[in-house]
Each structure stands twice: as structure tokens, then as C-alpha cells.
Amino acid sequence: MVEIRLRDSRTKRVVPLEPTAHPGRVAMYVCGPTVYDRAHLGNARPAVVFDVLYRLLRHVYGPDAVTYVRNFTDVDDKINARAAETGRPIAEITEETIGWYLGDMAALGVREPTHMPRATAYIGQMIAMIAALIAKGHAYAADGHVLFSVASYPDYGQLSGRSVDDMIAGARVEVAPYKRDPMDFVLWKPSTDDLPGWDSPWGRGRPGWHIECSAMAHELLGESFDIHGGGNDLMFPHHENEIAQSCCAHPEGKFARIWMHNEMLQVEGKKMSKSLGNFFTVRDLLDQGIPGEVIRFVFLSTHYSKPMDWTQEKAVEAAARLFRYVQNIADYADLDTAMDLAPEQTVLDALKDDLNTHEALKALGDMDGAADAAKLARNLVFLGFFTETTLRARVDDYKKGVQMLAALERRLSLLRDDAMQSKDFTAVDQLKARLTLAHVSVQMTKAGVRLRPEMDFDPAKLEGLL
Numbered sequence: 434m435v436e437i438r439l440r441d442s443r444t445k446r447v448v449p450l451e452p453t454a455h456p457g458r459v460a461m462y463v464c465g466p467t468v469y470d471r472a473h474l475g476n477a478r479p480a481v482v483f484d485v486l487y488r489l490l491r492h493v494y495g496p497d498a499v500t501y502v503r504n505f506t507d508v509d510d511k512i513n514a515r516a517a518e519t520g521r522p523i524a525e526i527t528e529e530t531i532g533w534y535l536g537d538m539a540a541l542g543v544r545e546p547t548h549m550p551r552a553t554a555y556i557g558q559m560i561a562m563i564a565a566l567i568a569k570g571h572a573y574a575a576d577g578h579v580l581f582s583v584a585s586y587p588d589y590g591q592l593s594g595r596s597v598d599d600m601i602a603g604a605r606v607e608v609a610p611y612k613r614d615p616m617d618f619v620l621w622k623p624s625t626d627d628l629p630g631w632d633s634p635w636g637r638g639r640p641g642w643h644i645e646c647s648a649m650a651h652e653l654l655g656e657s658f659d660i661h662g663g664g665n666d667l668m669f670p671h672h673e674n675e676i677a678q679s680c681c682a683h684p685e686g687k688f689a690r691i692w693m694h695n696e697m698l699q700v701e702g703k704k705m706s707k708s709l710g711n712f713f714t715v716r717d718l719l720d721q722g723i724p725g726e727v728i729r730f731v732f733l734s735t736h737y738s739k740p741m742d743w744t745q746e747k748a749v750e751a752a753a754r755l756f757r758y759v760q761n762i763a764d765y766a767d768l769d770t771a772m773d774l775a776p777e778q779t780v781l782d783a784l785k786d787d788l789n790t791h792e793a794l795k796a797l798g799d800m801d802g803a804a805d806a807a808k809l810a811r812n813l814v815f816l817g818f819f820t821e822t823t824l825r826a827r828v829d830d831y832k833k834g835v836q837m838l839a840a841l842e843r844r845l846s847l848l849r850d851d852a853m854q855s856k857d858f859t860a861v862d863q864l865k866a867r868l869t870l871a872h873v874s875v876q877m878t879k880a881g882v883r884l885r886p887e888m889d890f891d892p893a894k895l896e897g898l899l
């Protein structure tokens with residue numbers, strides 16, 4: 434068996450995945466969204482990237498041997514601000530946003546992780562971890578706050594490979610009177626009565642952001658686990674701080690063995706931003722009629738470690754490829770036997786090579802013609818573009834459409850014969866217009882009438898023509 438090799442951002446080396454923390458099991462933690470608004474397109478990238486890894490791990494180790502945790506940050510000052518702006522209760526906002534997120538990610542073919550912990554359900558574990566850090570001399574309470582003492586952890590900066598001086602210069606480090614050192618970061622902060630808060634040994638307050646991932650990862654995965662993922666914008670300070678907290682609270686553990694970071698997303702070569710007017714959410718694209726599998730295809734066409742440039746052109750190209758695939762499967766594959774096939778070795782080998790999704794898509798592209806149609810179906814499902822159910826529905830729709838076209842070919846042919854006699858082509862032209870509207874190409878030659886479904890073929894628009 435070819436082993437899975439992944440690039441570890443900490444050592445900057447491609448290393449074999451050797452799950453040792455829990456024999457025979459693989460555990461992965463990925464930082465999830467802060468839930469106050471719709472996921473923008475960039476937020477979806479880590480969800481899709483690590484979903485592909487999750488699928489690969491489930492295939493290699495068995496579905497029951499993989500634990501994947503992706504959290505929801507449901508306590509955060511951005512959420513508090515949104516509640517204050519809108520006058521809506523926090524719980525209503527976070528509940529609604531979590532529902533949106535899960536719906537949007539499902540549309541992109543993202544499987545739900547094993548655990549999706551919400552930070553507010555783990556406040557007790559966070560308080561316990563903070564208390565342990567104080568007891569071990571890695572944190573101190575001051576003015577209702579608890580701060581992590583960066584100077585107490587000499588390995589700080591190991592992930593981003595930066596010196597503390599560089600970090601101070603590069604980041605907007607908040608100077609505050611209660612901090613012993615400007616680099617120290619908040620583990621706990623006081624809450625006024627109008628803000629969410631929990632009782633703690635340091636008074637009523639709420640956790641800092643970083644501590645939640647350390648506490649939830651420890652509770653659900655233990656002191657050591659295999660893979661920690663997230664966007665590379667989280668590397669500093671978030672992940673650096675997670676390492677410091679977890680390794681100081683549990684020095685006997687290793688926390689995460691392999692760190693994986695996906696690069697950011699751009700739109701037509703530019704950073705996505707509200708001020709440039711190129712900012713959109715996953716839902717915006719879905720509502721424009723761009724199917725989730727097309728978005729997924731565009732995402733996976735670029736390796737996760739490279740910036741992903743979302744372009745209209747790529748979306749059109751992806752839609753055309755997926756349409757050809759469905760067409761090929763509808764024409765030649767028996768889906769019942771197709772789903773019994775194993776995923777193709779070329780696809781697996783590409784993914785095992787540091788999740789080379791670009792190569793995996795190339796391998797899909799090589800599955801051409803009648804002989805490979807069943808393989809194609811199986812691998813499209815394995816890679817998450819469709820579920821077996823959605824692929825079946827797509828293929829059935831297509832086949833039904835093709836049957837209707839066969840009947841419409843005969844109809845059009847008869848209408849043409851009549852029109853030749855009467856010299857009145859109105860009925861022929863009307864039918865042709867309706868067919869064009871349904872994205873059907875119409876060829877009328879001496880040999881006969883030929884109707885072919887084209888991309889965006891919409892059989893629903895043929896209703897009533899027969």
C-alpha cells in the first residue's frame with residue numbers, strides 16, 4: 434500500500450502519515466468558522482480541502498477508524514457586535530448561521546465531520562485548561578483577565594518559524610496595562626452584564642479565541658493527534674498560540690504531529706474584498722445557478738498549498754467537463770455495478786501524494802469513452818462531486834431528457850415535411866425556439882433532424898411539448 438504523504442507546515446517537509454497516537458486510528462482537527470454571517474467563498478476552501486483528505490483517510494483506514502473534528506466558534510466579539518447591531522439574540526444568530534454553513538457546505542459535497550463541537554459547550558474544559566496553565570506557571574491572572582505568558586514557552590514561534598521580535602514587529606500586538614509582555618495573549622477576559630459570560634475563578638467572563646481549539650481538541654482527540662488543519666491565515670497567531678497552550682498544559686503529549694495549511698482564495702487574480710466589489714458568499718454563487726459540484730471542481734483544480742484563483746472561465750470549463758462526464762455515464766455506465774468498484778489507483782495515488790487534487794482531476798479526465806464510464810461514475814462519487822443518489826438523479830434526468838428528444842425529433846421531422854408542402858414554417862420555428870431555450874442543439878439536414886442535449890440542458894423546459 435502506498436503510504437499517505439503530507440506536507441507538514443512546521444518542518445516544511447513532506448512526511449509519511451504514521452498514525453501512532455491511537456493505533457489503527459487517525460484523528461484530524463480543522464479550525465471551523467466563527468458563526469455570525471454566511472460563509473464567503475474563501476471560507477469554503479478549507480472545508481472542501483480537508484473533506485477530500487477525510488474521504489481519503491476513510492478509504493485507506495476504514496470509515497470507523499477516522500475521527501475528524503471541525504469546530505464552530507460561537508462565542509466571539511464579532512458575534513456580539515452582530516447581535517448589538519441587529520438587536521437579535523446571540524443564540525438565534527449562531528443557530529441560524531450554523532444551519533446556513535452546513536447547508537452551503539453540503540451543496541459543495543462536504544461530508545459532515547465526526548464531531549462539530551461548539552465552543553460554548555466546552556467552557557468547563559477551557560476553564561480547566563486555563564487553571565492548569567496558571568498552576569504550571571505558563572499563565573497569570575490580572576484585572577479579570579488571564580494571559581498566557583509567551584516568555585514561559587521557549588519553543589514559541591516554531592510553527593511560523595519567526596522570532597518573537599519579528600512577530601511583534603509584523604503583527605498588531607495589543608499593548609495593555611494588564612499584560613506583563615506585549616506578546617502575551619488572552620486566555621480569558623471579563624464580560625460586562627450585556628455580554629455572554631460564564632463564572633470562573635477569575636470572575637464572570639468569556640474565553641479568548643485560541644483556547645477553545647486547544648480545549649476541544651484535547652477533549653475529543655486527546656493530548657496527541659495526527660493532523661491539524663486550517664487556512665494559512667490562521668498560522669499566526671492562532672495556531673502558534675494553540676501549540677503553546679496545548680504543549681504547556683499537556684507537556685507529555687505532542688498535540689498535532691502534522692500541520693496542514695491551505696492557501697488563500699483570490700477572485701479573477703485579485704484578493705477578494707468588499708471594497709473591490711468582488712466579495713461573494715457560497716450562497717451567492719449557488720443562487721446564481723452555479724452548481725455546488727462546479728464550485729468544488731474549480732477548487733480542487735488547484736493544489737491546496739497554492740493560491741486558488743476563482744474565475745468565471747474556470748467555472749464554465751468545470752461545468753462543461755462535469756456535463757460531459759454525466760453524459761458519458763448516462764450513455765454507457767450501469768450505476769449499480771459502478772458503485773461496487775474501488776476508487777481508481779491513479780486517483781488514490783494522486784491524493785496520497787500530499788493531496789494532489791489537480792492530478793486526481795487529470796486522472797478523471799483520462800477516464801474517457803464507454804469503457805471507462807463506470808470508473809468515472811465511481812470516482813466522481815469518491816471525490817465528492819456527487820453522492821450516489823445525486824448522480825443517479827442527474828443521470829435519470831438526462832436519460833429522460835434524451836427520450837423526450839427522440840420523440841421530439843420525430844415531431845419536428847413531421848412538422849418539417851408539412852411545412853415543405855405548405856411553405857408555412859411557423860410551427861417548425863416555434864418548436865426550434867423552444868428547443869434552443871432548453872439548451873438543445875437542432876440540426877436539420879436532408880438526412881433528417883438531429884437533436885442533441887447541450888451543456889445546461891434543461892428537460893423541464895420541454896414539458897408540454899409532447
Ligand SMILES: [Zn+2]
Nearest residue numbers: 464465646671
Ligand atoms: Zn483553531
